[in-house]
Amino acid sequence: MSLQPLLVFDFDGVLVDGMREYWWSARRAAQFLAPECHLPEGAPEAFGALRPLIHKGWEMVLVALELSRSDLDVGHYVSAYEEHTQTALAHWGFSAEQLQSALEDLRSEAIQQDPSGWRALHSPYPGIPERLRALESEGSPWLVLTTKGGNFARELLTGYGLHPQAVYGHEQGSKPEVLLRLREQGRPLWFVEDRRVTLETVRRTPGLEAVRCFLVSWGYLGPHDREQLPEGIQLLEPQRFAGPLASWP
Incomplete structure (x- = not known):
């Protein structure tokens, strides 16, 4: 299996x-x-x-x-x-x-x-807490990788009743560095991000070629970020995100 x-x-x-x-x-x-x-x-x-x-x-x-x-x-x-x-x-x-x-x-x-x-200065995007809780109930492990300080992210997640497997803040290194360490767990990695440049950097990093990269459509995107996505980066719409993992692009 x-x-x-x-x-x-x-x-x-x-x-x-x-x-x-x-x-x-x-x-x-x-x-x-x-x-x-x-x-x-x-x-x-x-x-x-x-x-x-x-x-x-x-x-x-x-x-x-x-x-x-x-x-x-x-x-x-x-x-x-x-x-x-x-x-x-x-x-x-x-x-x-x-x-x-x-x-x-x-x-x-x-x-x-x-x-x-x-x-109160933060708002979870619609449907996000519910979908993350569903992932937990489905046995799908998830974690957070952010350039924010890890403690600040944990404070907010706890307030929303969300409990990721781990939270990696900027203190743990760059996102490619953390992903390389996570790869050692032996699981397929799916990385969900709203910054196209970050995803492109991940795609260029030796050792991360097999990471499936998703650019969410609802984040802080620039006006042309959705256009002509390179190979290996898929646009993730809210409807697909809410659905089974097998339906993700």
Whole structure:
């Protein structure tokens, strides 16, 4: 009998919509590091446009800092994100580690002081908790692999009554590195993600050629992310996700 696949889910943009929390935390961290920067309480439209490009938490804080600049060329930022990120780091004089530390410290403080308020800034996508509970009852193992801190993801999952086999945060290494370690369990790996670039990186990683990669249609996708997907990456729609694993593309 063949082994059930090990389902590996990204967190933000796949299981949970955390856009409100992203801006809330990024704004607070930016203003902590640079009190002179002025930012609106509600996320500006440009933050939503840049979100599909953001890979790690510290980048959110940097984006918030940049959005406080009156001379920012948002179009250039979107079209040359990696280049602009390096220029912005030099402009503000902060390291990625400083930005990440400010973000996580403020999140930890928020959880300690007002856990229900912090959780309320997140919303599970419709049908996700029910489907994950069904996977548990079907005997299909699943876990979470996220660039968010593992403790923050566990806090939210526990609040939704969800209990993955494990939660791997950014502390455990990059997503390809974690997937390579998971491969040693001997189960087929199915990786569900909303960031096309991450899936393409996984596909190019030696040793991960057999991982089945799924790009969810409901996450923080860029305008062209669904188009002309390369071999080995399948678009996963909500109806297929809700159905039996055998019906997944």
